[in-house]
Amino acid sequence: MESAQKKDVPVVTILDPKFKYEVAREPGGENIKYCFQCGTCTSGCKVAELDSKYNPRKIIRMVILGMRERVLSSDFIWLCATCYTCHERCPQDVRIPEVMNALKNIAVREGYIHPAFRAQAELIAGYGRLYEVDELANEKRTDWGLQEIPQGCPEVAEIYGITGLADLLSSGAGGKS
Amino acid sequence: MKMAVFLGCTVPVRNLSYELSAKRVAGELGLELVDIPEFNCCGYPVKSVHHETAYLLAARNLALAEERGLDICTLCSACTSVLTEVSRELASNEALLDATCKSLGMLGRRYSGKVKVRHFVRVLYEDIGLEALKKAVKRPLDMFSIASHYGCHYLKPSEIYDGFDHPEVPESLDKLVAVTGARAVDYRTKKDCCGGAILGVDEETALSMARAKLDDINSAGADAINLICPFCSVMYGANQRKIGSGHGVKYDLPILYYPQILGLAMGINHEELGLMQNPIRPRALLAKIS
Numbered sequence: 001m002e003s004a005q006k007k008d009v010p011v012v013t014i015l016d017p018k019f020k021y022e023v024a025r026e027p028g029g030e031n032i033k034y035c036f037q038c039g040t041c042t043s044g045c046k047v048a049e050l051d052s053k054y055n056p057r058k059i060i061r062m063v064i065l066g067m068r069e070r071v072l073s074s075d076f077i078w079l080c081a082t083c084y085t086c087h088e089r090c091p092q093d094v095r096i097p098e099v100m101n102a103l104k105n106i107a108v109r110e111g112y113i114h115p116a117f118r119a120q121a122e123l124i125a126g127y128g129r130l131y132e133v134d135e136l137a138n139e140k141r142t143d144w145g146l147q148e149i150p151q152g153c154p155e156v157a158e159i160y161g162i163t164g165l166a167d168l169l170s171s172g173a174g175g176k177s
Numbered sequence: 178m179k180m181a182v183f184l185g186c187t188v189p190v191r192n193l194s195y196e197l198s199a200k201r202v203a204g205e206l207g208l209e210l211v212d213i214p215e216f217n218c219c220g221y222p223v224k225s226v227h228h229e230t231a232y233l234l235a236a237r238n239l240a241l242a243e244e245r246g247l248d249i250c251t252l253c254s255a256c257t258s259v260l261t262e263v264s265r266e267l268a269s270n271e272a273l274l275d276a277t278c279k280s281l282g283m284l285g286r287r288y289s290g291k292v293k294v295r296h297f298v299r300v301l302y303e304d305i306g307l308e309a310l311k312k313a314v315k316r317p318l319d320m321f322s323i324a325s326h327y328g329c330h331y332l333k334p335s336e337i338y339d340g341f342d343h344p345e346v347p348e349s350l351d352k353l354v355a356v357t358g359a360r361a362v363d364y365r366t367k368k369d370c371c372g373g374a375i376l377g378v379d380e381e382t383a384l385s386m387a388r389a390k391l392d393d394i395n396s397a398g399a400d401a402i403n404l405i406c407p408f409c410s411v412m413y414g415a416n417q418r419k420i421g422s423g424h425g426v427k428y429d430l431p432i433l434y435y436p437q438i439l440g441l442a443m444g445i446n447h448e449e450l451g452l453m454q455n456p457i458r459p460r461a462l463l464a465k466i467s
Contacts (some may be wrong), residue, residue: 026228046386046389047372078375081373081386082225083333083369085329085370088334100225101224105228114377116377116378117225117226124234128218129186131187137189141189144197146200147214150215159234160230165223168227
């Protein structure tokens with residue numbers, strides 16, 4: 001009987017009806033409730049064309065329905081290429097790439113950060129930039145007649161301290177992905 | 178005209194020929210580009226992780242330019258979008274400016290909201306102007322067909338760019354190519370994204386996005402791709418061989434940065450523009466000129 005139930009009854013997703021308000025309070029997420037599901041975003045999305053895991057219309061629908069854990073723990077929110085094609089075409093000014101950023105910001109605080117984005121954030125904290133400008137790189141710059149660039153930028157680590165991102169990254173909160 | 182040049186992360190390490198040619202051409206056109214070595218990352222890669230940190234990273238850069246009384250000229254399109262967005266937000270949202278100034282104060286810096294940000298190519302298009310560029314051309318490149326890749330953040334989100342070009346029907350790069358005497362090649366996927374932003378998340382999809390455009394430009398018969406963003410160059414240049422070998426294709430499609438195209442047309446030696454240092458060496462192209 002028990003196994004029959006498991007087989008026949010669909011898994012019910014726990015819904016959080018307040019999730020859409022949470023997203024709307026996040027910078028970039030303000031317009032999420034304007035979405036009327038026309039699908040203009042997905043139809044013009046180059047990522048969605050190649051990878052069906054990414055479907056901005058569906059992600060927004062999931063948020064509005066309150067599928068908080070499913071959305072925040074998923075990989076698909078990290079697949080927006082921020083090309084802003086949907087942003088230009090959305091008739092409701094939902095600001096979809098910004099909504100995706102809002103979702104990713106919440107996901108990071110909830111312990112879900114994509115490893116590639118964690119790595120980038122840590123590189124920038126360390127070097128002040130995405131790439132280290134080491135002695136060799138500076139030698140090449142000098143050879144080309146280009147100005148040297150200082151190695152490291154301590155003020156960036158200070159910024160991470162001021163905003164709390166340093167704590168967020170070091171707490172291991174971003175470990176799950 | 179004098180501006181602070183914002184190199185970003187990728188250009189000064191991986192795209193030196195872009196920096197070199199931009200500075201060379203700017204000097205020729207009376208645009209003085211001032212280096213500010215203390216600049217940090219624009220903030221773009223952090224925006225999806227922590228909004229406030231991205232804004233503060235951008236604000237620190239704006240503050241550094243303001244200390245010197247200069248507006249910012251960018252070479253990377255992603256840097257352009259974040260720095261433009263933050264500069265506009267801070268200029269119009271007093272509460273945000275106050276909060277940002279409090280944080281900047283902890284770094285011993287201040288910002289009053291005055292700095293404007295524009296992409297290098299937009300400065301050429303709007304301030305130097307097509308007429309002046311045309312006059313600067315000494316060696317028309319009428320033997321070349323060049324396909325422009327606009328990329329995303331040079332044009333979009335359009336509300337932060339004062340309507341200088343149309344996000345759905347862009348023409349600035351094609352006009353800038355035409356001014357050099359080269360034929361501006363039209364192609365189907367002209368407005369598509371290079372995929373660079375998701376390279377670290379889903380490499381297969383990212384490279385497929387780049388491949389679609391390489392295929393299209395190849396069949397359109399272009400001699401080269403015109404690029405204005407270092408990350409697009411990573412996709413179409415540095416990854417070109419990898420994309421091709423994955424599908425049994427050898428593209429050999431040179432990528433050129435716009436200031437290199439302009440510089441060639443202005444009669445500047447290709448060595449001073451770093452052409453042979455590009456990820457795809459444009460040997461056949463250079464042979465056509467000489």
